[in-house]
Amino acid sequence: MLRKSISGSKYSAGQKTDSFGCPFDKLYKDQSLQGADISFFRKGTRENRIEQVVTPASDRGFAIGISTLAGHTRRIFHEHHSTTHAFEENSLYIRNLAEPYRADLIGAFDMLLLEISPASLRKIAEEADFSGVAMLDAETASIDPVLANLVRALIPALERPEEASKLFVDQLATAIGTHLVQRYGGKIQPPLSRSRKLSRAHEALAKNLLLENLDGDISILDVSRACNLSRGYFIRAFRETTGVTPYQWLLNERIMRARELLKGSEAPLSEVAIACGFADQSHFTRVFTNVVGTTPGHWRRNA
Missing domain, CATH: 2.60.120.10 (Jelly Rolls)
Structure with a gap:
């Protein structure tokens, strides 16, 4: 997961301003x-x-x-x-x-x-x-x-x-x-719009890599390099191929897996959260509720 820099930690002990000149x-x-x-x-x-x-x-x-x-x-x-x-x-x-x-x-x-x-x-x-x-x-x-x-x-x-x-x-x-x-960026002539889609092999490779990192702790660069594509091209091609961005596709997969676990097991919500790549139960509840429209507990009771 990504980490936040602690205020002032990236600067020398005696420095009183941040890198933009603002006093700490x-x-x-x-x-x-x-x-x-x-x-x-x-x-x-x-x-x-x-x-x-x-x-x-x-x-x-x-x-x-x-x-x-x-x-x-x-x-x-x-x-x-x-x-x-x-x-x-x-x-x-x-x-x-x-x-x-x-x-x-x-x-x-x-x-x-x-x-x-x-x-x-x-x-x-x-x-x-x-x-x-x-x-x-x-x-x-x-x-x-x-x-x-x-x-x-x-x-x-x-x-x-x-x-x-x-x-x-x-x-x-x-x-x-x-x-x-x-x-x-100045008056640069924009590129001609053209259709870009992933090959079946690249689509399968990208999806497998994403599923192997359910928590999303993989960079776009890692996935695009595996497909031998630039980041920008890969994101556009993935979206044209699947209809959604890589992150949205992975989020949908995590929610789908969570629904399966909620419906087919008695596992506590905290265990379902970790199994589906969420940081903890509160993180899982926030994301699930935002996507599905109800809490995981309520969804399980009505499934």
């Missing part, structure tokens, strides 16, 4: 998660003002931030002037970390942050058939509901990393990366 003592929310070629963070503060957030120029790549709340304002200092930007709910910024950054943050915020290295951006672009994309267009306080909804889907994984499916996080990271290069 001002953050009440500090979560992180690693996906396919993208690092995800959630940063939140209740402070009304944080002055002089500074990050020096670096070769780390690009930072993308999505505001989950309205009411946050940034005064960004440029070489000879400053600009002020009001962030609404789901508004975003894209920043090239090769450029130094200095800003005053005004108002409480809850930000979902992404960091993509230059090498990862090129890899994402190639897998999305947008070879040649090496930069993302700068944005400040603009609205992108598609990106916001994709990134928001990772909030449960950030909050409960012990329950997070690596397959789900990687799959979502691939979708997020593809959207970023398509929308913000």
Whole structure:
């Protein structure tokens, strides 16, 4: 299962700010998660003002931030002037970390942050058939509901990393990366749409690998490599072949197996949960209820 970084653990003992320049003592929310070629963070503060957030120029790549709340304002200092930007709910910024950054943050915020290295951006672009994309267009306080909804889907994984499916996080990271290069990667001619399906051998291999890892603790890269395909191609081909994404297919299989165990045995819910790849009984109950519409116990009594 994926693990959340403990606040401050990835930095030196004497360091007082995180990698985005925000003081640790001002953050009440500090979560992180690693996906396919993208690092995800959630940063939140209740402070009304944080002055002089500074990050020096670096070769780390690009930072993308999505505001989950309205009411946050940034005064960004440029070489000879400053600009002020009001962030609404789901508004975003894209920043090239090769450029130094200095800003005053005004108002409480809850930000979902992404960091993509230059090498990862090129890899994402190639897998999305947008070879040649090496930069993302700068944005400040603009609205992108598609990106916001994709990134928001990772909030449960950030909050409960012990329950997070690596397959789900990687799959979502691939979708997020593809959207970023398509929308913000410059005026690159989009590829021609064409049908992509897995061969019967690749479909069987992929499904067997997924079933061998019911808890989802296998990466999209592992499965796509076994099929000798890129991640982006594999996800699209799997969806065109089966009608669902790899994660959704595996989730359906887990629920189907759970139903069989609930109906055909007297095993406790905790044992059914582990047998079907869930972290524990509470995790199983949440997912089962969300998919089926009723709790496992209630479903068993009426089966």
